[in-house]
Amino acid sequence: xxxxxxxxxxxxxxxxxxxxxxxxxxxxxxxxxxxxxxxxxxxxxxxxxxxxxxxxxxxxxxxxxxxxxxxxxxxxxxxxxxxxxxxxxxxxxxxxxxxxxxxxxxxxxxxxxxxxxxxxxxxxxxxxxxxxxxxxxxxxxxxxxxxxxxxxxxxxxxxxxxxxxxxxxxxxxxxxxxxxxxxxxxxxxxxxxxxxxxxxxxxxxxxxxxxxxxxxxxxxxxxxxxxxxxxxxxxxxxxxxxxxxxxxxxxxxxxxxxxxxxxxxxxxxxxxxxxxxxxxxxxxxxxxxxxxxxxxxxxxxxxxxxxxxxxxxxxxxxxxxxxxxxxxxxx
Amino acid sequence: xxxxxxxxxxxxxxxxxxxxxxxxxxxxxxxxxxxxxxxxxxxxxxxxxxxxxxxxxxxxxxxxxxxxxxxxxxxxxxxxxxxxxxxxxxxxxxxxxxxxxxxxxxxxxxxxxxxxxxxxxxxxxxxxxxxxxxxxxxxxxxxxxxxxxxxxxxxxxxxxxxxxxxxxxxxxxxxxxxxxxxxxxxxxxxxxxxxxxxxxxxxxxxxxxxxxxxxxxxxxxxxxxxxxxxxxxxxxxxxxxxxxxxxxxxxxxxxxxxxxxxxxxxxxxxxxxxxxxxxxxxxxxxxxxxxxxxxxxxxxxxxxxxxxxxxxxxxxxxxxxxxxxx
Numbered sequence: 001x002x003x004x005x006x007x008x009x010x011x012x013x014x015x016x017x018x019x020x021x022x023x024x025x026x027x028x029x030x031x032x033x034x035x036x037x038x039x040x041x042x043x044x045x046x047x048x049x050x051x052x053x054x055x056x057x058x059x060x061x062x063x064x065x066x067x068x069x070x071x072x073x074x075x076x077x078x079x080x081x082x083x084x085x086x087x088x089x090x091x092x093x094x095x096x097x098x099x100x101x102x103x104x105x106x107x108x109x110x111x112x113x114x115x116x117x118x119x120x121x122x123x124x125x126x127x128x129x130x131x132x133x134x135x136x137x138x139x140x141x142x143x144x145x146x147x148x149x150x151x152x153x154x155x156x157x158x159x160x161x162x163x164x165x166x167x168x169x170x171x172x173x174x175x176x177x178x179x180x181x182x183x184x185x186x187x188x189x190x191x192x193x194x195x196x197x198x199x200x201x202x203x204x205x206x207x208x209x210x211x212x213x214x215x216x217x218x219x220x221x222x223x224x225x226x227x228x229x230x231x232x233x234x235x236x237x238x239x240x241x242x243x244x245x246x247x248x249x250x251x252x253x254x255x256x257x258x259x260x261x262x263x264x265x266x267x268x269x270x271x272x273x274x275x276x277x278x279x280x281x282x283x284x285x286x287x288x289x290x291x292x293x294x295x296x297x298x299x300x301x302x303x304x305x306x307x308x309x310x311x312x313x314x315x316x317x318x319x320x321x322x323x324x325x326x327x328x329x330x331x
Numbered sequence: 332x333x334x335x336x337x338x339x340x341x342x343x344x345x346x347x348x349x350x351x352x353x354x355x356x357x358x359x360x361x362x363x364x365x366x367x368x369x370x371x372x373x374x375x376x377x378x379x380x381x382x383x384x385x386x387x388x389x390x391x392x393x394x395x396x397x398x399x400x401x402x403x404x405x406x407x408x409x410x411x412x413x414x415x416x417x418x419x420x421x422x423x424x425x426x427x428x429x430x431x432x433x434x435x436x437x438x439x440x441x442x443x444x445x446x447x448x449x450x451x452x453x454x455x456x457x458x459x460x461x462x463x464x465x466x467x468x469x470x471x472x473x474x475x476x477x478x479x480x481x482x483x484x485x486x487x488x489x490x491x492x493x494x495x496x497x498x499x500x501x502x503x504x505x506x507x508x509x510x511x512x513x514x515x516x517x518x519x520x521x522x523x524x525x526x527x528x529x530x531x532x533x534x535x536x537x538x539x540x541x542x543x544x545x546x547x548x549x550x551x552x553x554x555x556x557x558x559x560x561x562x563x564x565x566x567x568x569x570x571x572x573x574x575x576x577x578x579x580x581x582x583x584x585x586x587x588x589x590x591x592x593x594x595x596x597x598x599x600x601x602x603x604x605x606x607x608x609x610x611x612x613x614x615x616x617x618x619x620x621x622x623x624x625x626x627x628x629x630x631x632x633x634x635x636x637x638x639x640x641x642x643x644x645x646x647x648x649x650x651x652x653x654x655x656x657x
Contacts, residue, residue, distance in 0.1 A: 056557055080562075088558035095554055103551040105572045105648060114568075115558045150648040166558065 003173055003206050004030040004053070009066035011048055011057065013277070020277040022048050022061065024230045032173065035200060035207040037217035037238060039253070040227035041274045046210045047096075049227070050176045053208070054087050071173065089119040092167035093176045097183040098159035102151040108162055109147030115169050134165040138195060157188035161195065168199060174206040181216070193220060214253060218242045226250045229275055229285035231301075236310030246312040248290050248320070284315065292316045339640060343633045350629035351402060354622045355395050361618050407626060408619030412612070417623035421605050425627075426507045427497060428593050428604030434510075434524030435589060439532045444571075447539025451547065452566060454540075463540075466533030474592060478526035478599040485522060493519050495601035523600045527592060531585055538581060542574040549573075576647050583639025587632035 011023035023045045030036050038046045051057050053068055055075050068075040070091065078086065087093075095101040102111060112131035116122055122130075128147065135143035138161040151159055160180060167175050177196065181189035197220055200207045209220055217224055217238060224241045226234040226249065234247040245251045252270035254260065261267055272289040275281060284302050287293040296315050304313040314320075373381075382388050386397060401407070407417045450459040469477075486494035498519035501512035510516035546552060547570055555565045593606035601607065605624060612620040 054557060056553070058553070084559045084561070086559070087556065088560070093554075093557040095550060095557075097550065100550040101554045103555065103569050103573070105576075105646075106569070107648075114560060114564065118559050118561060118564075152649045 002029040003032045003034070003071060005067070005069040006053070007067040007069070009049070009052060009068060010064045011045075011052055011061060012064040014060045014062070015278075018278070021064075021280075022230050022277055023052065025066070026232055028225055028232065028235060030174070030206055030208065033200075033204040033206055034223065035197075035209065035221040037221035037224040038208060038210045038227060039212060039214060039217055039224060041212060043229075043274055043276070044227040045230040046212075046227055047178050050093070050178045050208065050210050053174075053176055054091055054093060055083055056087070056093075085119065088115055088166075088172075089170045090172050091174045091176065092170070092172040094160075094163055094167050094178065094180045096179045098156050098163055099183065101163055102159060104151055106150075107147065108149055108151065108154075112147070112162075112166055112169060115166055119170050130169065131165075134168050135162070137168065137199065138162070138165045140165070156184050157192065160184060160188075160192055164192070164196060164199070168203065168205075171203065172205060174208065175200065176208045176210070178210045179212070180209075182211075189216075196220070214242065214257060226253070229280050230277070231285065231313065232304060232311075233286070233313045234310060235304070240309040244309075246307055246310055246317050246321070247286075247314050248292055248316075249286050252289075284313075292320060335644070336641075339637050343637050346633050347626075347630065350633075351399060351626055352395065354625040354629070355398050357625070358398075358618050358622050361616060361621070402626065407623035410612075410617055410620045410623075412615050412617045412620070417619045418627075420608070420620060421623055421627050423506045424603065424605035424608045426509070427602060428590065428597070428606060430510050430520065431523055431527060431593055431596065431602060431604060432586065432589050434520045435527035435531070436586065438524055438528040439535055443532055443535035443539055446536045447574075448543055448566060448571060450536065450540045451543035454544065462536065466536050469529050469533035470537075472529070474526055474530055474595045475599050477529045478522070478596060481522050481526060482599070492522050494522070497603060523596050523602050526599070527589060527596045530592070531589060534585070535578070535582070539574060539578055542577055543570060546570045546573045572646075576643070579639060579643055579646065583636050583642075586635050587628075590628055590631050 006029070007027050009023055009026040010021065013020050013022055026045075026049060028036070038049060040046050048057070048061065051061075052063055053070075053075065055063070055068075055078065057063065063076050066076065070086070075083070075086065102108070109128065109131065112134075113124060113127040116127040116130055117124070120127075131147060132143045135146060140146055140158065140161055146154070146162070154162070164180075175196075180196065181192050184192065193216060196207070196209075199205070207221070209217065211217060221238050223236065224234075224238045225232050226241065226247065228249050234241060234245065234250045241250060242254065245254055249270070252268075255268045256270060258267060270289055275285060275288075281288055281298075283296075283298045283300055284290070284293070287297040290297065294316060300315070302313045302315045304311050307317050386394060389397075398408075405418060407421075409415065410417045410420050413420050446462055450462050453459050482494045485492045493515075496519060497508075497510055497516065499513040499515035500508035500510055501516070503509050503512075510520045552565060552569055555569045560569070591606075593602075593604055594609055595606070596602065597604045597607035598610050605627070609621065609624045611617075612624065
């Protein structure tokens with residue numbers, strides 16, 4: 001049985017004059033210890049998916065429909081008390097910007113100990129000892145001293161390590177990491193990713209990695225979801241998606257990577273921008289930017305269907321594949 | 332730490348210098364002191380002679396230096412009316428005022444935090460709307476009107492609380508007589524304290540609410556939720572501590588302002604403190620007493636602000652006093 005099973009998840013935002021749909025019938029599964037990447041542009045609904053899994057959406061966002069079965073129990077139906085036993089305990093989250101994630105007026109020790117005490121019956125001293133062990137696991141030097149320090153005394157990379165340590169405190173089954181390295185220096189990014197990969201593998205923790213960086217996804221994850229305007233448009237094993245993307249959008253993303261461009265040439269951008277939530281076009285949301293778009297694409301939303309190794313939401317996927325030009329264009 | 336302290340003290344001295352200069356400048360513009368001293372019947376030659384003796388014909392700078400020199404030795408002049416050193420007159424009145432300010436502060440601190448936090452957590456509840464509505468009324472109505480209304484309701488109509496004076500006080504130390512030792516003293520301080528708090532309390536409720544709502548939107552509060560922390564701990568440990576940092580700064584300034592507001596409250600309630608005394612001094616053109624009052628109030632302002640800055644450094648870990656001011 002899978003650890004996490006999301007079915008038809010729909011999230012809406014009640015704005016002043018209208019209700020917009022931010023997530024439109026998302027479904028996916030995650031096995032125990034599996035690492036899943038969610039990629040897409042800003043505003044595609046990646047972070048909202050992450051927060052929904054913990055039922056942590058803040059107003060005006062709300063889960064309108066769907067199921068999030070975690071270990072067989074529906075997170076959507078849980079009451080606040082039950083949710084608290086889930087959050088930080090069985091499911092932990094790593095936020096985007098370590099500079100603003102930790103509370104500036106509490107010491108690292110206080111913020112670690114309170115997390116342990118919220119879920120386990122421990123003495124403060126026992127909790128402190130666990131915190132020290134976890135800080136060692138993320139290679140924080142002299143952890144005893146760090147416990148007495150405030151966040152502003154530590155660097156961004158150090159803070160993100162501490163946040164990873166907090167995520168691991170209660171040995172969760174799943175960690176949701178929402179662009180964990182976006183706010184960090186490039187040199188530190190690789191270290192943090194390596195650390196997360198190592199810890200997830202050695203502790204058999206499931207990981208949902210939300211990012212816009214395809215390179216990171218290919219290193220870190222086994223499976224990938226590509227999101228566009230609140231829907232999953234392509235899903236499958238990471239290797240297949242990176243090497244043989246089916247959806248024109250995914251192809252565009254991969255072609256836009258600097259590695260795919262001859263030095264001196266311009267990067268191959270996808271023309272146009274992703275539509276805002278209030279102005280999603282009818283039919284396939286990607287159709288205004290897609291050079292293969294047909295009348296069908298402009299009128300009907302494509303279902304996500306299995307195609308070869310991956311699942312794709314594209315009316316024209318068959319035609320694209322038989323098209324010899326495509327192979328050449330990608331070469 | 333020492334460097335920071337020294338810096339703060341030097342700043343405080345500079346502010347006191349400016350205050351004394353302003354207070355002294357006022358002195359020369361409040362009419363002819365000789366008229367207060369000797370009346371109409373003295374001849375012009377005698378007046379000139381007295382002016383010379385009192386040093387009133389010296390240059391402004393000379394007069395100021397003499398005044399400042401005396402002030403540094405604790406001599407702020409002699410009250411015309413009381414025929415006593417002005418500082419002594421004020422120090423006798425000071426405890427009454429400080430107790431009144433203390434009473435009002437108790438009300439403000441005791442109520443503003445729970446009310447501010449509640450209205451921030453439940454911004455749409457009916458009770459929050461009522462509190463916010465009342466706070467607007469509280470800010471809008473002048474202190475003297477609030478005071479008179481309260482006297483009318485609680486003293487005249489119902490007769491529950493006394494309307495004037497300090498009632499039974501108990502000698503504590505020196506000039507210090509306290510209201511807080513007898514039941515009668517407590518009854519007498521209730522209405523004046525509420526009146527004095529009536530403007531600051533709504534201000535603080537609104538300030539705490541606004542700060543708290545902002546903090547509740549922050550990433551670290553969201554993160555605390557994601558860690559499964561109990562909501563009460565999130566409100567009162569994670570959020571409130573961050574909320575109170577700016578509130579402390581404003582609060583320190585307001586304590587000084589409250590000392591000034593006592594002029595109105597003490598006058599309405601015939602409270603024998605230095606605010607009431609100041610108004611009488613103005614009526615009597617008791618110039619030395621007026622100047623001394625300004626300087627003492629300025630001094631209280633400067634001292635409370637300096638203390639607040641130091642306390643802020645202790646509460647906020649990102650302000651490291653030990654390393655500051657170097």
